[in-house]
Amino acid sequence: MMSPYVYEPACSPHLAGRLAGSYPEILKITGSIEELLERHTAVVVEGAGGILVPLNETETMLDLMKALGFPVVLVSRPSLGTINHTLLSIEVLRSAGLSLIGIVFNHLEDSVPGNEDIENDNPGIIARFGDVQVLGNIPYFTARDVKNGIWEDFDRNMPGLDSISEAVTD
Template identity: 45%
Template sequence: MSVLFISGIDTDIGKTYATGMIAKVLMQQGINVITQKLVQTGVARDLSSGKMGVADDIITHRQLMGIPLQPCDVDNTTCPYRFEKPASPHLSARLASDILNPDVITSATKSLQADYEVVLLEGAGGLLVPITEKLLTLDYIAQEGYPVILVTSGRLGSINHTLLSLEAITSRGLEVHSIVYNHIHDSAAQTDAEIAAGTIEFLQKYLAQYYPTAHWLSLPVQDNDGFNNIDYILPQNFI
């Protein structure tokens, strides 16, 4: 289990924060871990050189982990495909007159596996986001056989989106490794405290019945700067 794929029930659900925090804890446990981004859209170009910068989510991962950018970040191994348009990867690539080749991503992952014990591969958007005109994210993950960590929250609609995501993962024969309940949206306007509490109760019971081997992770609320020193503990046998 050297590669874990981290996705979410929707965009802006907190995948990047979850990925960085999990990597931080694994690193504190003495595990040689690196994060990777499947593809990043909405990346700015350097005005002087015209080159694409390092993926924003990779930068956030390193900040959360408390380490500088690594050589594999600078040479873009951790995110080979970066596009300017903040859209679905297939559209961003088309607008950039580029073609995303999944084999390039796979090769990058294998290169990271050679140097690290664990690679946390963060997706872009939800599970069924198209990364090419013909390939959905989850179908690529199914080809590679990576276990899936799914990030959810207590926003209204999260139960539906979570169960649909679980069915999509299961239908492709993939392992549901963990569910991460992200408290990042607890104070958001669309999050009601009673609904959030009911969501947690329902999902925990649902997992116990249908996915008894899956881990349940509760990700605490971050500080205003987003980079706190929360003591976060992963379940036993997480890796």
């Protein structure tokens, strides 16, 4: 089972659960992941919404992360406003005792004209102040880009792939 919960519409887990009449439960999620680990050498778990987003009425994604104890790859955006948000996320992860492998910057849209300096500077300043490795940058791309082979350059954009691979197979 890839995911024990699938909700519509796309919204925070607690709201989706409330609307569906069934909240996500950490024990059910961890049980599903344990089943996957019996069949696979590595399992990647994608969070929903952010570290402190409510999972249900009493628990957050952080509670799930702590229950799993997996090393974390933080995904952030490189755009205006990300420095404080990302450094706070790093602090929360470390305060919770979770192992942070590094950060991947995900470009959710084309660069806003005039913001190139910001998007080029933010990863470095976050790495320095957060004392964290930048694992790579995922560029913005469209469905057409995928058809045209954008993934052929993926390794160049993701120099930290080896760090991720090593952490998830340990």
